[in-house]
Amino acid sequence: MYVYSSKVVWTEGRRGKLTCGNGFKAVFSAPPEFQGEAGPLTPEDAFVASVNMSFTLMFLKVAEQEKLDIRAFECNCNGIMDRVAPQMAFKRIVLHPRAVLGSDEDIPKAERCMDLAEKLSPVRNSVKPKVVLEFKMEIDKKRSPDRKAREPGE
Amino acid sequence: MYVYSSKVVWTEGRRGKLTCGNGFKAVFSAPPEFQGEAGPLTPEDAFVASVNMSFTLMFLKVAEQEKLDIRAFECNCNGIMDRVAPQMAFKRIVLHPRAVLGSDEDIPKAERCMDLAEKLSPVRNSVKPKVVLEFKMEIDKKRSPDRKAREPGE
Numbered sequence: 001m002y003v004y005s006s007k008v009v010w011t012e013g014r015r016g017k018l019t020c021g022n023g024f025k026a027v028f029s030a031p032p033e034f035q036g037e038a039g040p041l042t043p044e045d046a047f048v049a050s051v052n053m054s055f056t057l058m059f060l061k062v063a064e065q066e067k068l069d070i071r072a073f074e075c076n077c078n079g080i081m082d083r084v085a086p087q088m089a090f091k092r093i094v095l096h097p098r099a100v101l102g103s104d105e106d107i108p109k110a111e112r113c114m115d116l117a118e119k120l121s122p123v124r125n126s127v128k129p130k131v132v133l134e135f136k137m138e139i140d141k142k143r144s145p146d147r148k149a150r151e152p153g154e
Numbered sequence: 155m156y157v158y159s160s161k162v163v164w165t166e167g168r169r170g171k172l173t174c175g176n177g178f179k180a181v182f183s184a185p186p187e188f189q190g191e192a193g194p195l196t197p198e199d200a201f202v203a204s205v206n207m208s209f210t211l212m213f214l215k216v217a218e219q220e221k222l223d224i225r226a227f228e229c230n231c232n233g234i235m236d237r238v239a240p241q242m243a244f245k246r247i248v249l250h251p252r253a254v255l256g257s258d259e260d261i262p263k264a265e266r267c268m269d270l271a272e273k274l275s276p277v278r279n280s281v282k283p284k285v286v287l288e289f290k291m292e293i294d295k296k297r298s299p300d301r302k303a304r305e306p307g308e
Contacts, residue, residue, distance in 0.1 A: 001234060001235070001236045002185075002187065002198070002234075002235045002236070003232055003233070003234055003235070004185075004196075004198040004199050004201070004202045004232070004233045004235065005199075005202065005230065005231065005232045005233070006199060006202050006203040006206050006230070006231050007206075007228065007229070007230050007231075008203075008206045008207055008210045008228060008229045008230075008231070009227075009228040010210065010214065010224075010226065010227040010228065014211055014214060014215075016207070016210060018203055018206075018207060020195065020196070020199035020200075020202075020203055021199055021202075022185055022186070022192055022193065022194065022195070022196050022199050023192055023193045023194075024180070024193065024194060024195040024196075024199060026178070026180070026195075028203075028207050030211045031156075031158075031176055032176075033156065034211070034215075035215070036211075038176055038177055039176065039177045039178065040176065040177075040178060041174065041176070041178040041180075041207075042158075042174070042176050042178075042207070043203075043204045043205075043207035043208035043211060043276075043277050044156070044158040044204075044208075044276065044277070045158050045159075045160060045174035045175055045176050045178060046174075046200045046201075046203055046204035046207060047158070047200075047201070047204035047208070047277045047280065048158045048159065048160050048174075048175075049160040049162075049172055049174055049182075049197075049200055050197045050198075050200035050201035050204060051197075052160050052161075052162045052172075053162055053170070053172060053182050053195075053196070053197035053200060054197035054198075054201070056162045056164065056170060057168055057184045057188070057190075057197060060164065060168060061168075061188075061189075070164075072164065073163075073164040074161065074162060074163040074164065075161070075162045076159065076160070076161050076162075077159065077160050077161075077162070078157055078158070078159045079157070079158045079159070080155060080156075080157055081155070081156045081157075081158065081276055081280075082155045082156070084279065087273065087274055087276070087279045088274075088276040088279070089276055089279035089280045090276070090277075090280035119241065120241055120242075122197075122198065122235055122241070122242040122243055122244065123197050123198070123201045123244075125238065125241045125242070125243035125282075126201065126235075126243045126244035126281055126282050126283055127280055127281055127282065128279075128280050128281065128282055129280055
């Protein structure tokens with residue numbers, strides 16, 4: 001069993017300070033469309049980001065176990081929030097991972113790793129909205145295989 | 155309908171960079187117990203924090219509509235993650251809000267606002283684990299009523 005904690009302190013208006021259990025601190029606010037402001041972390045962004053980060057880290061773990069040669073990885077994620085009468089809630093989350101692999105032969109293995117990561121991610125298993133995975137694979141033929149991590153497009 | 159987005163880029167090991175739609179940026183990692191490190195934002199902390207921030211902002215909104223005299227507000231939140239066979243998932247989230255109010259008469263109204271905020275919070279309505287609310291109210295008899303926000307214990 002693992003416990004993750006946070007503390008939120010209201011400072012003014014629709015804004016406050018967040019302290020997370022792992023030591024991370026940030027100012028947060030409501031998003032601009034709900035009387036908040038641009039710039040700070042918002043609850044809605046944090047929710048979508050938690051799904052994105054959890055999937056990404058689970059993919060990296062599974063890929064390491066499967067000895068997959070990943071040269072780069074990034075993931076965009078969109079969360080669609082709408083009225084689920086009578087309340088507002090997230091209805092759908094779409095993950096768009098993009099992996100740069102060492103060779104064509106890695107593609108089927110990478111696809112299995114992505115499907116597995118989506119099933120095993122603890123945050124993904126804790127959210128109600130439907131989660132959709134739309135992945136893209138590319139082959140890095142020019143780079144040396146000892147470069148472990150690089151931003152795609154770098 | 156609202157769309158919230160984030161982008162995650164793997165940098166090395168169990169670590170990467172996060173950019174959220176509202177402009178917020180952070181380094182993230184797995185938590186130390188999952189081959190990560192202390193300090194950065196983690197997916198698990200972000201998930202729990204999103205519930206905490208969403209509840210807090212909804213409480214502030216409802217309280218404003220109800221003309222509740224809140225002098226200070228903070229909220230601790232614990233998320234319990236465990237194996238929900240076969241995967242790991244959050245099983246329970248406990249919110250511990252603490253409000254400092256202008257007078258004793260505000261207590262019943264504040265209780266209603268907290269219950270309502272818990273029901274209306276969009277992130278709370280998007281998570282699977284049971285959410286428990288354990289609130290505490292205090293009366294601020296010494297402070298002037300024009301001070302709108304202050305950290306409890308300040």
